[in-house]
Amino acid sequence: MSDGTLELREVRGPSALGGGRRRALELLYLIAVTDFRRSYLGTALGYLWSFARPLALFAVLLTVFTQAFDLGDRVVNYPVLLLFNIVLFSFFQEATTQAVSSIVSQESVVRKTQFPRLVIPLAVVLTSAFNLGVNLVVVLGFLLAAGIEPRWTWLLFGLVLAVLVVLTTAAAAILAALYPRFRDTGIIWGVTVTALFYATPVLYPSDILSGRLRDLLALNPLTPLFELARRWVIDPAAPYPEAGAGLAVAAAIFLAVCALAVWVFRREAPRIAEEL
């Protein structure tokens, strides 16, 4: 098989995708698929359980915001919008919080094999993305049941999804790379993600907010994603994200997070095994 002259190749040490791109992709796929399958086959009601959490949260929030507040009357299709938003945000939350300790919990693999480091947080994101996919199918059922007609703009939702996945992946990579060195990353991120939940138009559409609060919200890179998703999928009469300084800052933050992810992971990947 390997007769004749074999070419000597430099051993460059551990890196984000060490050991070849193809191997990294195969590992990523295998790990995510087995994790996903395991969470579904592990219990009799496997899938129901994974959807139960967003559904329970949805039930509570729906009660609060339609009974205690009057959002149900002021927002078109509020219940479906709320469920849709919760499913989207749950993906971001689940993937990033699980990514934080992912590398540390895979310690033996990192310290004892040549394992592409980036695959570990990526697999977490991919597993969550599978969950998101299944959840979106359920949401689709609710959408149709609520009497929302399919429109061609539903296709544009794919763009929102793509940007959301990129942002989630970047955040996951940063958190996973920093955690071995700074163990309080987990706590800080827990608080941050809760703050983000309220600072993103999940519970309410951004257009019901007053001017200053709305300007502040516009800085959050998740905001335009949720606004676009609402307009394209649920309510064609909903406003587009305001094209202004806020949107520019949000875009800048998005790009900065992506750049930071590349930089941090490149910097930390070779040393992670030594830090554990």
Place this chain on the structure above:
Amino acid sequence: MTTPVVIEARDVRKAFRIPEHRVDTLKERALHPLARGGRRELHALRGVSFDVHRGEFFGIVGRNGSGKSTLLKIMSSIYRADAGSIRMAGRLAPFIELGVGFNPELTSRDNVVLNGVMMGLGRREARRRLDAVLDFAELRDFEELKLKNYSSGMMVRLAFAVMVEADADIMLVDEVLAVGDAAFAQKCMDVFRDRRRAGRTLVLVTHDMATVQGFCDRAMLLHDGEQRYLGAAEEAALRYYRLNFGGGGEWEAPQGAGGVPDVNVRPVEAWLEGPDGERVENVEQGEPFGLQAVFEARHELVAPTFGFHFADTDGTTLFGFNVMPVEESVAAGRRVRVRAEIESPLLPGRYFVTCWVSRNRTQGDLALHVVRLLDFVVYGTRPGPGSVAVRADVEATLEPLEVRTP
């Protein structure tokens, strides 16, 4: 050696910066932004160069802390070298430990595929070899069983089977053979030999000299991150003993963070004596010989016991003895000389002397343990089964015929 070079290491260096006070949280970093001072450099490798040829069994030997595992981890792309270069040809499978990456929640089938991919096989290829792996491990009946329900023996068998079937060009092995029983170790070695015939290369990291002498073609001796010897396996093993346990020659005090347990008492010299009291390297079969060893107390030794075990190359102790000095305690700086006259039962072969010193007799407190104080050969022309000959009166006679009624 005519086969091409498959591993080429040039001046590989690695240092670890060990923080004296570990900064683990952002708060600590924010409070002490300049608190970087308390870092100590630990030089794990100080310039190591070697070549390994295809089909070779190459040993890397040295005691704990000598840098051998660090070197293996750099070759496996787990650590990055600070300087120098390593180049390799072909697919590499590192086995720092058997069964790394096994997920107890998955079936052995899933684990085998996942592990195969980790060893560098394609997904399809890993699936194709699944049957061969399960057959080799003799676990075909358990393929749908979750790994958490496996016994540890089954787990080791599975892990080893994956490694064999991954069929990498270069195998890096770190004390893999330390797990499992003797029969398993034997099976491992048989497989490795078989692989070698197929042109595979093996790099074995160990501190077991019997393995090195028995299986390696060449070996490299590391000591405190320095390359002390590169060449024949036999010579590397001898130098290892000499370096670490000073068999009769100049004793070299080991330094650095090796965890050397000679802080309380250190062996100064040890040698064997022939029948006429002269120092000898080897002993003739059936002839009595003497053992002398000198120890120096670094701290006061209260109620010490000096023990000596004679072991064969497998590490099996054949016989031994203990001795206590007449004095109750040995003051710091004082030396103790142990003399023994031994009526040798040893058959021709290679043997080792292990020694240990304990103090505070009643508490069994170990002050020193030298795994191989001396190694020597018993030469002679009357080999026999086993390692020792015992005096036994044996005779065989014919039993008188009995008439049996059925």
